[in-house]
Amino acid sequence: MGLEARLKSEPSATAATTASPDFERFFRAQYPVVVRIAWGVVRDAHLAEDVAQDVMIAAGRRFVDLGVDRAVAWVRVAAVHLGLNAVRGRQRREERHRRARPAPPTPSPEELFVDREAESEIRTALARIPLHSATVLLLRHGGLSYAEVARAMDVKVGHVGTMLRRAEAALRKEMGKEVERATRT
Amino acid sequence: MVDEPLAVPDAVAGHVDGCARCRVRRDRVVDDAAAVRHLFGRPQPVPDVDRAWRCVVDRADRADRADAPHTGRPHRADRLPRMVRRRWRVAGLTVSGGTAAVVGSVALVSVAAAATLTTVFAPTHVVAVPTTGVNLHAFAAALGLNGVAGDRTGSSPSGPRPFAFGTIQWAASSTPLRTGSLDAAESASGLDVTLPGTLPSGVVGPPRFVVEQTATVTVSFDTRAGPSLAGSMFTLTAGPAVVARYGGVGTAAGVPTLAVLTMERPTATSDGATVDSLESFLETRPGVPKDLAQSLRLLGDLRTALPIPIPPGASESTTTVAGAPAVVLTEAGGVASGVVWEDHHGVVRTVAGLVDQEDVLGVANQLG
Numbered sequence: 137m138g139l140e141a142r143l144k145s146e147p148s149a150t151a152a153t154t155a156s157p158d159f160e161r162f163f164r165a166q167y168p169v170v171v172r173i174a175w176g177v178v179r180d181a182h183l184a185e186d187v188a189q190d191v192m193i194a195a196g197r198r199f200v201d202l203g204v205d206r207a208v209a210w211v212r213v214a215a216v217h218l219g220l221n222a223v224r225g226r227q228r229r230e231e232r233h234r235r236a237r238p239a240p241p242t243p244s245p246e247e248l249f250v251d252r253e254a255e256s257e258i259r260t261a262l263a264r265i266p267l268h269s270a271t272v273l274l275l276r277h278g279g280l281s282y283a284e285v286a287r288a289m290d291v292k293v294g295h296v297g298t299m300l301r302r303a304e305a306a307l308r309k310e311m312g313k314e315v316e317r318a319t320r321t
Numbered sequence: 322m323v324d325e326p327l328a329v330p331d332a333v334a335g336h337v338d339g340c341a342r343c344r345v346r347r348d349r350v351v352d353d354a355a356a357v358r359h360l361f362g363r364p365q366p367v368p369d370v371d372r373a374w375r376c377v378v379d380r381a382d383r384a385d386r387a388d389a390p391h392t393g394r395p396h397r398a399d400r401l402p403r404m405v406r407r408r409w410r411v412a413g414l415t416v417s418g419g420t421a422a423v424v425g426s427v428a429l430v431s432v433a434a435a436a437t438l439t440t441v442f443a444p445t446h447v448v449a450v451p452t453t454g455v456n457l458h459a460f461a462a463a464l465g466l467n468g469v470a471g472d473r474t475g476s477s478p479s480g481p482r483p484f485a486f487g488t489i490q491w492a493a494s495s496t497p498l499r500t501g502s503l504d505a506a507e508s509a510s511g512l513d514v515t516l517p518g519t520l521p522s523g524v525v526g527p528p529r530f531v532v533e534q535t536a537t538v539t540v541s542f543d544t545r546a547g548p549s550l551a552g553s554m555f556t557l558t559a560g561p562a563v564v565a566r567y568g569g570v571g572t573a574a575g576v577p578t579l580a581v582l583t584m585e586r587p588t589a590t591s592d593g594a595t596v597d598s599l600e601s602f603l604e605t606r607p608g609v610p611k612d613l614a615q616s617l618r619l620l621g622d623l624r625t626a627l628p629i630p631i632p633p634g635a636s637e638s639t640t641t642v643a644g645a646p647a648v649v650l651t652e653a654g655g656v657a658s659g660v661v662w663e664d665h666h667g668v669v670r671t672v673a674g675l676v677d678q679e680d681v682l683g684v685a686n687q688l689g
Contacts, residue, residue, distance in 0.1 A: 171368040181366035277361035279665030304353040
């Protein structure tokens with residue numbers, strides 16, 4: 137069962153948890169970080185907030201069990217997982233639409249907008265590289281320090297630099313392939 | 322070696338410099354890191370935490386009431402606020418499908434928005450705005466602001482001051498705290514203050530600190546502001562802030578040579594009106610200089626851009642500090658320089674002083 141399914145199959149968030157001042161403090165401190173990490177994956181501010189709210193609701197369900205420190209690490213990694221799932225879901229939907237409807241004869245102005253293309257390539261490339269590579273990249277570029285990344289991923293701090301370097305190389309390679317695919321089509 | 326080159330032992334750095342194979346690998350790693358930093362370097366969104374919190378509490382309440390186990394996607398009603406928000410964004414107020422539930426929710430969300438404060442400005446990055454004495458004066462005159470600033474201290478006994486379209490009220494708590502202790506400055510401000518480990522030549526420590534507490538400016542618009550703003554209120558909150566002041570070799574006591582500012586980013590809340598309506602109001606005032614209006618438009622999304630006014634005679638350029646966009650200012654003649662940026666944690670940092678551009682950037686890069 138994927139993380140997303142697991143999150144949603146567990147007991148509902150209770151109003152009692154969200155009413156706790158500890159959870160509210162946790163929410164206010166962590167929500168912007170979670171949005172930033174999710175945005176790194178989905179590259180869309182509104183979708184990033186959707187993902188972040190799902191993550192926080194799920195965190196509310198297990199907040200008492202996790203405790204604050206582990207909840208901090210948990211929401212950051214969960215943001216990456218749910219973000220990637222949202223990207224894959226969107227890509228599947230777009231693929232279905234593309235098959236169902238013939239492509240327009242000329243690209244729309246939006247499609248010609250280079251930034252948008254680049255955003256789409258980043259999303260696709262992130263979804264293709266190994267999960268731990270995407271996770272380390274998104275956490276680090278979401279503003280976390282090496283120590284915070286290590287805590288969130290449960291690895292030694294000394295390993296973060298190497299993981300990051302490998303992830304950057306993997307993303308670049310995948311971006312290259314993505315550009316080739318885009319040029320061919 | 323890429324993120325913290327100064328942490329690499331000399332022996333290792335020396336080997337890499339002398340070994341062709343290692344050098345090629347290092348260059349590739351540096352190249353990959355720069356490319357990926359560029360990909361992630363776009364200004365990031367700033368969520369409205371208040372609204373998100375209300376939404377999450379609301380979902381939890383409804384989930385409790387429904388008392389049903391979640392399988393698959395959340396219950397439709399559970400997702401309603403976000404659907405409403407998306408629809409609002411995509412198609413304004415057009416509610417396709419016409420379901421009573423959605424229409425009802427739009428009405429409820431609108432009423433709720435009108436009754437509560439919403440964060441409408443939470444900048445993620447800095448943007449330079451060239452100004453001149455003339456256009457700032459004309460801008461203030463167009464809004465009837467000249468002479469309004471008045472008493473900016475504390476619980477001003479004079480209360481709200483009128484301007485051409487409503488009232489303005491300043492509030493700032495107490496006088497600034499002056500201290501020589503970093504701990505005292507951090508504890509009074511609640512900020513994590515990072516200081517440079519190495520100072521430019523001619524600048525000496527230890528620094529003295531000035532702590533400014535939060536200040537707010539509340540602008541209330543009346544009917545003279547037109548239907549889109551009448552009755553609305555914007556509150557701009559700035560601070561707390563800590564300024565670390567360093568002295569200079571041979572300068573008189575008390576004359577700072579270098580200052581490092583650490584400040585919580587400013588934010589603004591509104592009780593109903595949007596930034597778009599405020600922006601169009603500002604731009605369409607008769608008498609607002611065209612070049613300034615154009616500069617405001619070029620800022621892009623006003624909710625996320627922190628304008629940095631460039632004083633007349635100063636030159637400006639842009640760079641990045643630890644991946645964040647930064648504005649570099651240099652006074653005519655190069656006597657003083659400064660750099661301003663907002664880091665990825667929403668803290669606005671400034672390094673400025675009677676030093677050259679290379680020195681301020683050298684200090685800025687130590688703060689990250």
